Amino acid sequence: MRIDLGHDEEPEIGLIALIDCIFFLLMFFMVATSFKQVDQARKEKELAIQLPQATATLVAAQAAKAAPLVITLNAQGSVFIDNTPLSLQALHDRLREEAARNPARPIRLDGDRRTPYQHIVRVLDLAQFEGLTQVSLRTTQ
Structure with missing residues (x-):
């Protein structure tokens, strides 16, 4: 004998978890790109020097x-x-x-x-x- 308990709910996608994942990825990429800009700013502050090159005459x-x-x-x-x-x-x-x-x-x-x-x-x-x-x-x- 089968007992019917009512209407079965259809599965649905959890939008709240999906939105949380999207915001997490957005924050991750925002932070990663800001670090990249800091590295470029640091390179601009380095001394511009030209390193010597070794040649056979020096050796x-x-x-x-x-x-x-x-x-x-x-x-x-x-x-x-x-x-x-x-x-x-x-x-x-x-x-x-x-x-x-x-x-x-x-x-x-x-x-x-x-x-x-x-x-x-x-x-x-x-x-x-x-x-x-x-x-x-x-x-x-």
């Missing part, structure tokens, strides 16, 4: 200069010059001698990727203290 001119002093740092932070281990005091003395001979001599730091950054900073500080400012970094594997 050849640098190659003609003195060969760099290669300082190697291993993962434990030990310092080597020409595969000879040095203490920090010996490194400091060697950098002082190099600065007295040629203050413009380039220095290259070869550091293991596991070398703590503090050891690298210590060598950079010693070089800067002695007036050796042409320092480049290279990593070894």
Whole structure:
């Protein structure tokens, strides 16, 4: 036996939820476009500089200069010059001698990727203290 409880309501689309979604999307796009305008305004405030370009003649001119002093740092932070281990005091003395001979001599730091950054900073500080400012970094594997 079937019991009839009245008229079944037909399903309808909930307009309130749809309007909420549309307003949410509208607010999202309004906020996203305002952030984009802030980025453009920030770019206008940056300094207009022209970066130098490297050419083969610059590389050849640098190659003609003195060969760099290669300082190697291993993962434990030990310092080597020409595969000879040095203490920090010996490194400091060697950098002082190099600065007295040629203050413009380039220095290259070869550091293991596991070398703590503090050891690298210590060598950079010693070089800067002695007036050796042409320092480049290279990593070894």
